Amino acid sequence: MTEEIQYIGEHLIFGKVGYFVILLGFVSALFSCISYFFATNKEGTSEFQSWKRLGRIGFTLHGVSIYTTIFLTFYIMIQKYYEYSYVFEHVSDDLPFKYIFSAFWEGQEGSFMLWMFWHIFLGAIILIKGGKWEAPVLSVLMAIEVFINSMILGIHIGTYKIGANPLALFRDTAAIPLFNNEDYITQLAQFADGLNPLLQNYWMTIHPPTLFLGFASTAIPFAFAIAGLWRKDHKASLRPMLRWGLFSGAILGTGILMGGAWAYEALSFGGYWAWDPVENTSLVPWLLVVAGIHTNLIAKATGYSIKSTYLFYILTFIMILYSTTLTRSGVLGDTSVHAFTEMGLENQLLLFIIFFTLLSIVFMVTGGKSVPAPEKEETIFSKEFWMFMGSMVLLFSGILITFTTSIPVYNKIAEVFGYDLGLTTPLEPIEHYNKYQVWIAIFIGLFSAFSQFLRYREFNWKGHSKKFAIHAAISMLIAGILTYVTALWINVGIWQYYLMLFFAMFTIIANIDMITFFGKVKGMNISSFTAHAGFGIMIIGIMASGLNKQYISTNPFAQRGLIPEDMINQNVILFESDPMFINGYQVTYEGDSIVDNTRYFKVNYQRIDKMGNRYESFDLYPNALYNAKFTKVASFNPSTQHYLDRDIFSHIAGLPPGEADIEDAKAKEDSLKYYSYSSLLNTPIEILDTVRVTEFGFDTTVVKKFLVSIEGINKSPVHHEYKPEMGDLALGLKLKVDYPADSTSYTAEPVIVLRGSLLFNYAAQINDLALKFKLNEKTLDAIFIPEAELAYQTMDLKVGDEFNFNGYKINFSNFEKDPVHSGYVKEEGDIAVAAVLNVNDTEGNNYSAQPIYLIRGNRPFVLKDEVSEVGLHFQFVKIDPATGTVTLNIAQHTQQSAIPFLMAANSYRDDYIVLEAIVFPGINFFWLGTIMMMAGLFIGMFRSIRDKVT
Amino acid sequence: MKKFHIIGIVMILVAIAALFMASEDIATYSTFAEAVKVNGKIKVAGQLVMEKEMYYDPEKDPNYFTFHIKDMEGTEKKVILYGSKPQDFEMSEQIVLTGKMSGDDFVATDMLTKCPSKYKEEEMFLKESEI
Structure with missing residues (x-):
């Protein structure tokens, strides 16, 4: 049924x-x-x-x-x-x-x-x-x-x-x-x-649409390539392919870069590139489309490499599909930190990529024959030769990156055939990729420099060779000097990196030369200059910021002999307001503040020279984003100080357990043993705590002695977690704790609040002594006596009246129309008035009380006030508007019984952060270089759209 | 033979050599039993042993975290990580460690934890709550 x-x-x-x-x-x-x-x-x-x-x-x-x-x-x-x-x-x-x-x-x-x-x-x-x-x-x-x-x-x-x-x-x-x-x-x-709170970020608003426009844009040169082969109109297809190729390169590149900027600016990755499979599979299509742009330019200028151009644009799109399949199928689950979750679309994705691979093969085979063959052999002293070599290097780069990124795919394929390969990514993935890509960068630097001094379809090399040699030699000389100078600034390391740095410099100089002396400032030259000089600058930025990043947050005192050589301490613990000197910086955690769901930790950095003068000081606010219910940290977000020549990046690597997760906080709190004590006002009591010490090979016990006294009762207490509400019965105990062993003295004010029938407890902690104090309902009972037990005396007074009560001189000085009272929150339409009373005792102490008479919604309310120091209670019960006479109730109650409170020893400190701080030198070279590369592609695109002739 | 073809062949050879070299870097998942024999870095995949003690006290050393892992063969080892304890570590389904044995402990230089997605957690909750 x-x-x-x-x-x-x-x-x-x-x-x-x-x-x-x-x-x-x-x-x-x-x-x-x-x-x-x-x-x-x-x-x-x-x-x-x-x-x-x-x-x-x-x-x-x-x-x-x-x-x-x-x-x-x-x-x-x-x-x-x-x-x-x-x-x-x-x-x-x-x-x-x-x-x-x-x-x-x-x-x-x-x-x-x-x-x-x-x-x-x-x-x-x-x-x-x-x-x-x-x-x-x-x-x-x-x-x-x-x-x-x-x-x-x-x-x-x-x-x-x-x-x-x-x-x-x-x-x-x-x-x-x-x-x-x-x-x-x-x-x-x-x-x-x-x-996902990690994605609640403006980068998430702009990065995906840009990246997907980049993804989508690769379909256009692909479609033109197929169309060119289909219509067998190879010459005419080159122009639209080039525009769309440049568009695709520019947008896809920008999308990838935004991902890097996001990771660096807003996530705690500590860098802009991690060779993660998801990053790699979007980089490879970009490398291929850039290779395609170069062969496309060759094809347009000389008629060679039309087939390669088709092939590169086709591969670009196929690799976009491969990337889509990898990131969306769950294959990368083990090897990537940020792939999509699996959705059961694997077969459809597979069909997608197989269909377009076969389609491309069919068109390449059938249409490829009609592509015009070059009539004459190319000389190696031509521009097109080195550009083509550059494209091949980019292809190499793509093949190598794909080879390693595809490791999980090999496992999957083997699995289909019943084998378990159990392969996984290299042990040192970053070193693995760098080892090969350094050569890619070297050759790109070399070719993009040389080719600037060469001409398309060189037919008079003899006439040109002298000019070529002079320009190349001078550029290399300047590059050599600049390499030397740069090596003084950053630590370059192995010879391969020197080579890479040299060729990066070489391409920058050669491109400047090309646009200023050798060639002309026009058309594609501007695009080429911007992109290639940008490449060189990017390489310098990568070397400076990647190879030379330096952890500020290593604590030289905490070194253990056991730490493996390739691991350095990356985190340091900072106690609140306790400056720490690390690697030239004086770092102080100064406190925290909460805005919406984010908790910001203010960390001050200072640098002090040998003379003791402070010459640099800045604050960073690394933060913890809590989940919607504020029970748990969802993510730690970094904060970075930007300088022209370096960045100081920092993020929270850890918080005290109770601060990061409410469940941990509960568990920690439950593990504390609270004992009840009680004492009279201003009468210190001695509390002993037995501590087991197991450090330094000892196992012994130490007895700690504390002197605790209640210095006062606060009926309008302040506690950072407590937000007062109307009608609250709040109580704070001002405690003073002396620790004679260190002759130190501390104060703490635990708070308890009765709101309706609910009790709220706000503990107070003395971190240096690992003591935690709480109050309970017994404290309330001991201090708040029921109103019925107070023997009120009634009195009629006018402004200016003065009288004696139990030896206190009380003066009714005036009315206060805008009263402030711990239990009163003003509302629209309230009529409230307070009687301002000044109380003087015989010892010359002055106190003040402001009992309130309130009319809210036609109903009268009496909000009593008291002078808790001397136990005087005041009620403002009536006012005669005609005569201005007020009726007051007055009573006195002195605290004579002991006041109970709870104390736990060995509480967990809650006043520290674990910080990771890294200096990235020269990171702006990276951003400048990459932005120039993208700008170069955009300039090329606009140029080729305007260019109606060729 | 054209110069172009020579260069093409050379490039293909370089590519094959590079791929061959790159393939040397590919690692396989090992077990603790193998880690004891090998004197070098390896990768071990396993699950967190929840019953055993997990130690991280940033007050003493923010770069020292230990826990216990059960590898694919079921061998349990204590793992030392010279770094901070990652967020949501207890919830991890699988842990992949890079490192080597040091005495009877496994010293990790890198760690990748795989956590169940938030959605799954909520879904489980909905299923169990029977509301």
Whole structure:
């Protein structure tokens, strides 16, 4: 008997429309792909126009469908319809609106939609501007869209699921008991995952769209390459391919760099590049597209390397698919720290890459024969030769990186055949990659320098060779000098690095020479200069910041003989307000503050010269981001001091256990043994604590003696965790603790608050003595006497009246219309007045009390005040507005019984941070160099768009 | 033969040599039993032994953390990491360590922990809570 449950409050229309448009998007992409296919094949016939029209209709339908899907997904996320699983997984009630975009592309479905979004956008440009290329290019692009769209289909064929629908209902994707409730939606919000706190960052808003535009852009030169082979119009395909190749290189490169900047600026990775598989697989397509741009330039200038150009653009796209497969299939789980979670799309992804690999092979084989062959052998003293070599070096680099990154893939393949290889990434991955890539950098430096002095299709080498030799020799000389100077600044290390540094310098100088003396400041020269000089500068930046990064946070005193040589202490412990001298810096943890869910730790850095003068001082605020419920640290985020020549990067490597996780805090608190003590005011009691000492080979006990006295009772106490509310009964004990062994003295003020029927306890800690104090209800009972037990005397007074009470001289000085009272929080419409009373005792002490008479909502309230030092209680019970006479109740109660409190010894310190601080010298060379490379690509792109002639 | 072809062949040879050399760096997962025999760095994958003591007291030394790992063969060893204790360490499903044996302890120079995703945790919670 299965009865259909009628759920309450669901918004089913979005899912239904979504399901339809996703399917429509898929079908129309397929339709458009086929129509454009026939249009291409029927080019020049009468059928061409009608096929093209159909292709355009399909494209438009597909675009509208996907954009509608994206809109719907956004809508349900903004509205927080948790009945949809994508909303449940990526949004929560406390997620700020500004992170909705980030939440949208946090999941695989969202990022597939983002990818398609850009394909459609770029496709529309081709549709309008593509001319004769429209049909073949869009046919290929729509074929790609068919595959990506299938990833979000979410339809079942038998038991096999195709794609994951972002608009699927939660109750359709999971079977949990909650769905037996007809009003389950009301309970879902509390469990919603929200956006991973690590990703709640503005970088997450800009990095993925840029990277995915980069990913999407590689499809265009790819589609042009296929189109060129298809239409066998090789000469004409070069121009649009070059533009789009440059566009792709610039955007993809920028996207990758943003990832690096994110990792460096906002995550605690301690660097901008870690050779992580996810990083590597996006770098490889970039290397290939840059190789393609170079062969494309050669092809445009000389007619050589057209086939290589096709091949590079095809490989670029295939590697994008490979990257997608690797990062989204869960294969990298063991080797990467930031891959997507597995979603069961492996087979679809595999099919995606296999289809386009086979398609490319078919077109290369069939269309490749028609590519014009070079008529004449190239000379090695030509520009194109060295540019081509440079492209080959980039290909090498890509092959080597892919080879190591693919290790988990070898395991997977072996697994299919029943073997267990158990291979894993190199023991020293960074050294492994650097070892090979240093040679790549050396050759890129060499070739990008030499080729600047050479000419395309050199036919008069004899006439040119002298000029070449002079320019090359002078550039090398200057590069040599600069290398020497740089080696004085940074520690270069092994000879390979010297070579790399030299060639980086060489390419910078050669490129400056090229643009100022050798060549002309025009067109592609500007692009080439910017990009290649940028490359050289980037290499210098990498060497300075990567090879020469220096840990400030090593503590030379904590060195243990056991530490392996290749491990240095990376963290240092800092106690609050306790300066530490480390590696030339005086570092002080000065305190913390909380803004929203982030706790900022103020750390001051100072440098002091030999004369004792402070010549550098700055504050950094590394922080801990807590989860929404504030129970646990979600991530530690760095803070960096930027200088022109170096950065000082720091982040929290650890907090006292109780500060990072509320459960740890509870466990620690439970492990403490509190004992109850009591004493009269100002009467010290002696407390002994037996401590077991097992350090330095001893195992003995030490008895510590403390003198504790209650110095006062505070009825409007302050505690950093306590936020006073109206009606609170709060109590603080001012404690003084003497530790005669060190002749030190400390104070602490534990607080207890009675709010309604709930007790709140705020402990106080003396970190240096490892003592913790708490109060309990007995403390309250001992101090607060019920009002009924107070023998109030009633008195009528006017302003200026003075009287004697139990030996105290009390003066009613005036009214206060805007009273301040620990138990009073002002509200709109209150009529409150306080009687200001000055109390003088015989010893000449002055006290003041302000009992309040309050009318709130036509009801009178009496807020009593007291002078706790002498135990005087005042109530302001009545006022006669006509005469100005007030009625006061006065009573005295002196504290005579002992006041109980709780104390635990061996408490855990909570006043320190574990800090990691690193100096990155010359890191701005890295940013400058990489930005120049991207700028060079952009300049090239604009240049080639303007360039209508060639 | 064209100069181009010679250079092409040379490049292919260099590529093969480089790949061959690179493949030397590829590591395999070892066990503690192998680590005892090998006098050098290895990689061990295993699971955290929750019952055994985990020691990290930053007040004494912020760069000293010890715990116990059970490798794929079920051998348990104490692991010393000269660094701070990572966030959510207790929740890790699998731990991959790089390092070598020192006496009876394994000294790790690098550690990669694999944590279950947050989503799984919530899902488990929903399933168990039976609300």
